Every structure is written in C-alpha cells, then in structure tokens.
Amino acid sequence: MLELWTPKYLFWPILLIALFAFLRSILSRIQVLRMAQKDPRLDHLKERFRSLLLDGIMQWRQPRYPFSGILHLVIFWGFVVLSLRSLQLLSYGLGISILSPFETGAFWDLYGLLKDVFEILVLFTCLLSMARRLLFNPPRYKGSHEAEAYLVLGLISFLMITDILFEASYCLLAEKNELSISQAMAIPFLKFSRTSLEVIYNLSFVLHILAFLFFLNLLPLSKHFHIITALPNVFFRKLKTGSIKPVRYNVQDIEDLEYSGTKYIYDLTWKHILDIYTCTECGRCSDNCPANLVGRELSPKMLTLKLRESIYKTYPVTVQKKERPNPIIPGEVIGEGEIWSCTTCGACERECPVFIEYIDKIVDMRRYLIEQGQGPSSFNQVFINVEKTGNPFGKPPAKRADWAKEAGEIPVRILKKGDQVETLLFVDSYPSFDPKANEVTLSVVRGLHKMGEDFGILGPLERDSGHQVRRMGEEGLFELLREKNRNLLSEIRFKRIVTIDPHSFNTLKNDYGLQIPIYHYSQYLYLALENGRLKPKRVIREGTYTYHDPCYLGRHNGIYGEPRELLKGILDAPLREMSKSRDRSLCCGGADVGLWYEVREEERMASKRVKMALEIGADHIVTACPFCMIHLEDAVKTMGLEERLMVVDLMGLIDSCL
Amino acid sequence: MDVVVCLRRVPFTQEVDLEIDKGQRQILAENLAFVLNDWDNYALEEAISLKERTKGTVTAITVGTEEDEEVLRRALAMGADTAIRIDSEGLTLDPRNIARLLARVIRGLRFHLILTGAQSDDLNEGCVGAMLAEELGLPHASVVNKIELGEDVLEIKVELEGGIEEISTIKLPCLLTIQTGINEPRYVSVMGIRKAAKKELKVVTIEELSLDKEALVPDVYVERLFYPPETGGAEILEGDPHIVAEKILRILRERGVIS
Structure with missing residues (x-):
C-alpha cells in the first residue's frame, strides 16, 4: 500500500467516536432485551447450528422469491467476502497491520480476485435492486421504510465504488501488475496524471472509511440492524412449529402473575424483541398472510414494524428511559382487529427468511385480552360451553358418541378407565357433533374397521382437545382440558392415538407432551396402504x-x-x-x-x-x-x-x- | 355505590335429556354440569359495572353447599370485593326461606342497592327478589333492563307486555331484579377464577344467623315430577330435505296458510 496523505492520528478519534456511538446504540438495544421475559433457546444445539448454516449462512429461504432472493444472496455473500477487506482498509487507515501475516501468498491473491469480483457483483446487484424498486415496486413493500432502502443500497454502492476507485488508482500508482480484474478497473484512469490519481487514491479512501463508519452507526437505528441480528435470530429460532409458548417461562405459579399475556413491551420475550429488531421489512409474511390477502386488518409485517416503532420510541438510543411505558394493547399500538384476524395458519412464519415468530406473539396478546374480559363477547358462551360440557356447542357429554349410532354394523367400542386397546381414536368436538364432520368420523371408522384395527373411542369421557381455546387465548381453559384428557388417557392402555382433525393431531402432538405415537388418519392409513393392510377395491377414473x-x-x-x-x-x-x-x-x-x-x-x-x-x-x-x-x-x-x-x-x- | 348481588348455581340443561329420580321429586343431577344462573350473571355484571362507575363495592352472596362456591369465585374473579356463602346445610329451601336467610345476612351489610336475577334457570319461580325486598322493607322493581344513576334515586326501565316500555324512578336503597340483555356480561377466564380462589370467601351457618333449622321447613314442596303423557297430533316428516320441504309446503297449502 502507498502512504496516505491523511495522518493516522486523524483516523483514531474518528474511529473511536464512531465505535462509541455504535456501542451505545447496541447497548441500549440490549438493555431492552434484558428487560424482556425469559425464553430458553439453547436446546437442540445440533439442530440450531444446522439451521444457522443452512437458513442463516446459506439463506435457504431466500430463493423462495427467486429474483429478490438471488439479489439478496449476492449482497449477503459480498458482505461476507468484503468484511475482510473492510478490516484491511480500516487497519490501513489506523496505521496498524493486524492482517499483514495473511496479506501474502496464494490465499491473498485469490482473495484479491474474489474481492474484485464481488465488489463489481455487489455494485451491479445494488443498482439492479434500486432499479427494481423504482420500476416494479412489489406491493409487499407497502409500509416499509423505502427511502431507507434506497439510502442503504446507495451507501453499499458508494462503498463499492470508493473501494474500486481506491484499488484502481493504487494499481496505476504502484505500477504493479496486479490481478487482471483490478487492472481492468484501472483502464478508465490510464491517462490520468499522477497527481489526479493521488487525489482519487486519497479521497476514495477517506470517503470509503467515513461511509463505512456511517453505515455501521446506521445499522442499529434502521431495518438494516438485521445485518447484525439475523444470524442470532435464526440460531435462536423456534424449532417446534405447531406448539404455543407457555404463558411465562420459568414461572412456577402463573396464578401469581398480575396478568397473563402481553400488555407492555417488556411482556414480550427477549427472542420476540430480537425478532422485532431483525425484521428486514421484506413483506414476505404479509404477502403470504391469508388475513392480509382477504383485506383483514392484519399485516404481519406492519405488526412487527408498529412494535418496533413503539420500542424505539419508548427506549431511544439517546435517552435511558426507565419509567413504565404505555401499554401496546389493546389498541394503543396493536389493534383488536389485528389481534383477532390471525388464523394461526403459520404462512408468515414459514416464509420469513429470518424466522420471525408471529403466532406466539399474537396468542400472548389474546391471552391478555381474554383474561381482562376484553375478548369478543361471542366467545363467552363458547368458552363456558367448553368448560362445562367439554365441547364448544354446549352439547351434553352423554351425547358425544351419538354419531357412532350411524356406524351401522361396525362396533365402535367406547372405552372406560382401565380398558386396553391397540388404537385410540381421539375424535374431538367437531368430528363428534358437527353433522358434516361426522361424515368424516364415520369414514375413518369404516376405514379402521376394514383394516381389522382394534380401536376404541373415549366417548362421553373425552373432552375437547383445547386446540381452539388455546389459540383463542383462553390458556387456563386449555390447561383444564389438557389435564382432564391427560388423566383420562393415563388410565387406558393403548399403543397409539389416531386423530380425525389435524388440529387435535397438532395439539396432542405438540401441546400435550404425550410419550406415545400420535397419527393423523392420513399418516396411519398411508402406512396401512404401504404394508397392504388397506386394500382399495376400485380406483376413481372420473374428474380432475x-x-x-x-x-x-x-x-x-x-x-x-x-x-x-x-x-x-x-x-x-x-x-x-x-x-x-x-x-x-x-x-x-x-x-x-x-x-x-x-x-x-x-x-x-x-x-x-x-x-x-x-x-x-x-x-x-x-x-x-x-x-x-x-x-x-x-x-x-x-x-x-x-x-x-x-x-x-x-x-x-x-x-x-x- | 355499594351493591349486594345474590347469585345461584343452576344445572346446565341445554339439550340434556333430563331424568327424574326414583323418588319422583327431583331431577337426577349426577351427570349435569352446573353454571351461574344466566339472569344472575347479568345482575353480577351490572353490579360490577356500577361499582366501576361509582367507585363502590360489590358483595356477592349465595345460599348453598360448598360446590356452589364456584359462582362466588366467578364473582370475585369478575371484580366483587366480598363473597359470602350461607351454608344450606342440606336443607331443601323454598324461595321464602332463601329470602329469609339472605335478609339476615344483608341486614348486617352496608349497601345502597341489592340486585338479583329476575328468575332462575332451573325452577323459574322469580320469587326470591320480591320476597327479599319484603323481608328488608325495601322498595323494589322486577325485570329491570336498564339502570341510570340519579341523586339518591335510580331511573329504571322495564319492558311491559305488548312492547310498551316503562321508565320509573326508585328511591335508594332498593332492590331490583335484573332481566337478561341489560348488559353484556364480561368473560371470566379460567385463570381469573383460579386467581380468585385465593381471595377470602366467608361462610355463614344457619346457626350463626340465629335461625332455627326446624323453622326453615318449606311452605311449598314438590309432590311429584313426571313427564307429561304423550299426546297425538304431531306428525314427524322424514326423508331428505327436498322431500320434507315439499311435504311442509303441501300441508301449508292444505290448511290454507298459503295459497
């Protein structure tokens, strides 16, 4: 490298100020994480590292949107490759040579090539991304901070341009036969005077460093915080989909809590706040959210952005506020229309490239509303029915197995405590009482019978699985149902549970913590088809x-x-x-x-x-x-x-x- | 405003095929679920919302067994400050005796207003409220569906026959029996009830009320419960909905309901 005009002692204070400001912002963000609720996320480390590699570093989910996904992959990999270059330039400006042991040999030559290639690629990709936003702005960006997107794309382009200029002027000034790409970049400057080249060399360096430090400080204040938080957010992701978080982690007696669920920002868990920090505003969640698609009030992206705005306003990086903040619900930040619009279908979570969670956050807000008696009044009778009769219709438990009368000659065994059976068919409320769902129940029963399966149902003793009430926010009622069902199941001997409704399947499997195989009928019948126990007599030839x-x-x-x-x-x-x-x-x-x-x-x-x-x-x-x-x-x-x-x-x- | 609200736990009988016990005096209750009487739920909500508006207190009272405490816990969870159960000690109590027991306890309380449900879901007698007012010598109004606060008075609305509505002014203290629909009772979550289980619940015995158990013999008692004999005249239409609809149409035409 050539000597710079700028003295080294100029870079030191600039760097220290920039680092100080950056650390201050980061610490303030961490402070909010520390105020938040506990959320243990260090289980299944192998799976977590695997996901970090595949979903974090390889960015498996990005190409689900092929064009923007590939653009993002290029920029991301550019960042990975060029971080070494940034370190090199920074140490160069400071006059320390921490990288000098590596700056020789074949590795460095290869790195030089890689760096040049990525700088051009990243520059091209940033320009393309800006053009894409200008020309075909996808609706999923509605409500995102679009000016900021341009600012950052511009900043990255600027970083690339200044380094390209720096490298090109260096090649010419040093009269070095560097690698071909650097030389190619230098071609436009061949006829420049040595003084002009020196100006370019010095100016591009200073501007590059300043832009770099500015960018660094912009991160924790913007949606580009994800550059720092995305990998941890992927690592600490929720591994078990389908389940719902407990009211509070590490709290023995939830009855001692002043209230359940989320009312204030600090009722969120630290991971949920990290989610909010991490959102890249790409809008893929809302683009796939059925509620958003049919014009309901909910947009998952906007839910995150509103929460983020509220966090940043309550706990700005400049002031260390400690007072009790305003509640976020009901209606203060997140409206009831949003809270009740979600069907917990999970499309948003499946799509999010950085694994932001929505269902648990929304269920926690529902829990608060339900406990405060602020839920929709139409739920009241449903909850009371479930509590008193074990089903949402308020039908007498004695009639829970009435559908079986329609099974004709097929004996449907109603199990009692102490009984033994191979397969326990968990029917649940809708398949027990709803006339339309009854048809499915009867066909499952006929299927099992034809397979020669030894099966039984719980009949009047069975209670609703609680899948619905849990997701509606009535956690206490869910716990009541789970306890009664679990106690009942513990008094009957069986080898497996088969369910009719995927929701009962999900909740028995993911919310009940049972140590027994649980199948949805489609899985169990598939196995039977495979091993020949299920033999269809005819095939259907008509229809599409x-x-x-x-x-x-x-x-x-x-x-x-x-x-x-x-x-x-x-x-x-x-x-x-x-x-x-x-x-x-x-x-x-x-x-x-x-x-x-x-x-x-x-x-x-x-x-x-x-x-x-x-x-x-x-x-x-x-x-x-x-x-x-x-x-x-x-x-x-x-x-x-x-x-x-x-x-x-x-x-x-x-x-x-x- | 300090409000006393009287509650009753009743069987949840929706779609249940009720069975009569061998003695033919009672409904078999073994397999029945029990809930707070619907009318009382509205009275309770009204009491709580009056408390919230006027910064007063709510005392919930029931007469019954330990199992009946469930409705008091619900009341505590909803926002009642005090809950009292008068132990029924296995007695079969008629409305007059229930009113006498309630009156004994309420006399010792500080209150401006007493609310009860207009009637109970199980026996539908609608007597306790009026009898309690009589015992306490209070003015009372029945089947109230709106309450407005005034100076030492309440303005109340009652629906009369034929869609006529009547607005009256009643002096405090008084007793009102509440009609369903007067408000939208809030939901009390299971967690809320579990939390309320830790709140204090007073139990008063008949002896403590200086009443003689012997004197609480009902004036009215059930002689016999039975299903009414089946009578003819009903025709059950069967078949798929199309055919049933056609049959209905034919009958309506035959009887001249439609032409």
Missing part, C-alpha cells in the same frame, strides 16, 4: 382433483406426502397442484377465532381458495381436515359452484374405494 393442504397438517407438522400418496393410490384421474400448495397452502379460514367471530374482510379466504382450484381446472378439492371441508364447501355454495366443484374429504374418498 386437487389437494388442499390443511395448515396444521402441512405447514405446522410437515405432512405433505402421505395424503398425496393415498390419493394416488385410489385415483386414476389427474391430480393437479394449485398455485399455492404444500407449505404455501392458503388457509381456508381457520378452526378457531373465525368460527365464532366475524372479522371484517373483503372476501372469504375459502372463496379465494376455491378460485385457485378453478384456475387449474379442478372439479374436486380434496382435503384432510373437517374445518377445511366446512369452509370450502360453504364457499362453493355461496359462489353457486355446486355444479362445477365438489369438496371432499380424503377419507370420504378412500372410503368410497374400499
């Missing part, structure tokens, strides 16, 4: 089919293959995929809040879904969830499409082939 993935089977529990394999086993007709399928499946409207609370929306989720089925020319939508079936069938009827489209349950279809 599509499979609608229920959220709590697919996204939350990763079951995509089994239902499709079962379908292939009985279909000799086209099976097509809708534009949104598998982990991008569009929620039908959900199985909890939406059943008892009319949320303002422009269109029903189910009718959007039905249109997707029509688009691919399907005349049968197959699903494996009673709620999906109810919602979709409703939409087909209200849209007057009964002649063109049929909604069938997977089990009903299999049953017709046995």
